[in-house]
Amino acid sequence: MKANVLYGLGDLRIADIDRPIPDAGEVLLRIGACGVCGSDIPRVFTKGTYRFPTVPGHEFAGRIVELGTGVDPALLNRKAAVFPLLPCRSCPYCEIGEFALCDNYDYMGSRRDGAFAEYIAAPVWNLVLAPDSLSFEELAMTEPAAVAVHALRQAGLDIGDSVLISGAGPIGLMLAYWSRAWGASRVMLADVDETKLAFANALGFADTFNPLQGSVADWAAGLTGGAGADVAIEGAGISASWENCLRAVRKLGRVVLMGNPAGGMALSQDGYWEMLRKQLTVRGTWNSAYAASPRSEWQLVVDSMASGRLDLKPLISHRCSLDEAFEALRMMRDRKQFFNKVMVLPSGNKV
Known part of the structure; x- marks a missing residue:
């Protein structure tokens, strides 16, 4: 072959x-x-x-x-x-x-x-x-879509939550699709690549922002009535993206670390304070859950695509x-x- x-x-x-x-x-x-x-x-x-x-x-x-x-x-x-x-x-x-x-x-x-x-x-x-x-x-x-839904499960996403996704690549957009299907009240995408943001807009995700243009935390607060996002998912694997997620979530919010870093990751003192003072829940996510139904996120993906809920x-x-x-x-x-x-x-x- x-x-x-x-x-x-x-x-x-x-x-x-x-x-x-x-x-x-x-x-x-x-x-x-x-x-x-x-x-x-x-x-x-x-x-x-x-x-x-x-x-x-x-x-x-x-x-x-x-x-x-x-x-x-x-x-x-x-x-x-x-x-x-x-x-x-x-x-x-x-x-x-x-x-x-x-x-x-x-x-x-x-x-x-x-x-x-x-x-x-x-x-x-x-x-x-x-x-x-x-x-x-x-x-x-199915594989990247299962990785995305696993990250949302780690976040404990609930109906009505606002979600910030830092990184608008393929899995970031799959996260956006899942968040919308899961009942998120607002799905926000941040990325430094304007072509990725334009692609997200074309897919129907209007709330996009380039961190090079200003504060992600201020932008997210403005879209959520001042509180900040309920959930933030770091999907870029860089320090600045991690810090943006910590600053953009509300008090008692949840942050999931998903991005695969190409190099070292560093956290500033201010970023550390965000976790302490807001009593954030910070979790890692890795791969996906594969087991007998109903726990299998792989089966969930295939069933959702077959039913038309996930395109x-x-x-x-x-x-x-x-x-x-x-x-x-x-x-x-x-x-x-x-x-x-x-x-x-x-x-x-x-x-």
Whole structure:
């Protein structure tokens, strides 16, 4: 099969490699779409994967085309999104169903081969089956959409809450979609990139602000009657964004740290005082909850898309083939043009 193989830092090449054979309890999927995550950029160009060579890509969906032994024949030809984390199932966190916190996990696209390829083998346990009415591109956004809803759950979002999201990238916009669907009274997006804010406006999110133009805290206070946001979610992974969130929430507000920092994070004395004096609740969030329904945020995403409550298709800005994927990643790294969610379509999205 064809695959984009990472042989070293910045050395991503199309290659012909062996098509995987599903083991017992596994299926083979022909990949319909694989989203490019922001973490794929440093993984390909600066940080690397856990071994070379590796096929990157962990936000993906496909059609089941082959079954390993012991797999229900009814799964053949079904569409599915795939949870890319393979937990050890024996550590204390796996025992309580917190698989994203597993002490000894494996991971498709970084620790083992991922989905910048035509096919991938995956355990049945990792499949989230989906109706044919959903496109592969939609299903490939299940992973980041589950990350977004997990962050909102960490925040304890309630109907009528006002929400500030610092960072208007793909997951920030998914947070905005979820917040609106969850019953937030106001959804506010802050970002220093005017093209991202314009894109958010085009999606129907009118309350946007550029922190380079003034105080995020004053802006949020003006939109919330002076109190500040009930919830702030930090999605940029930089110190200034963290401080803005702490200052923009009301007393007894909640702040969730979600952004993946590229470097060190620092907190000023004034930012620390914000936490103390306003008695803020500050929580981290990591990955998503994947378990038997109804706890599975993955199933929640698929069900919400299938019912029409969650429409993520407008977030896709670019589509490319396997042959074009490396150039698309370089475009994202160099920010040569505006992008939001970039999709790699190994099979032309027709499988």
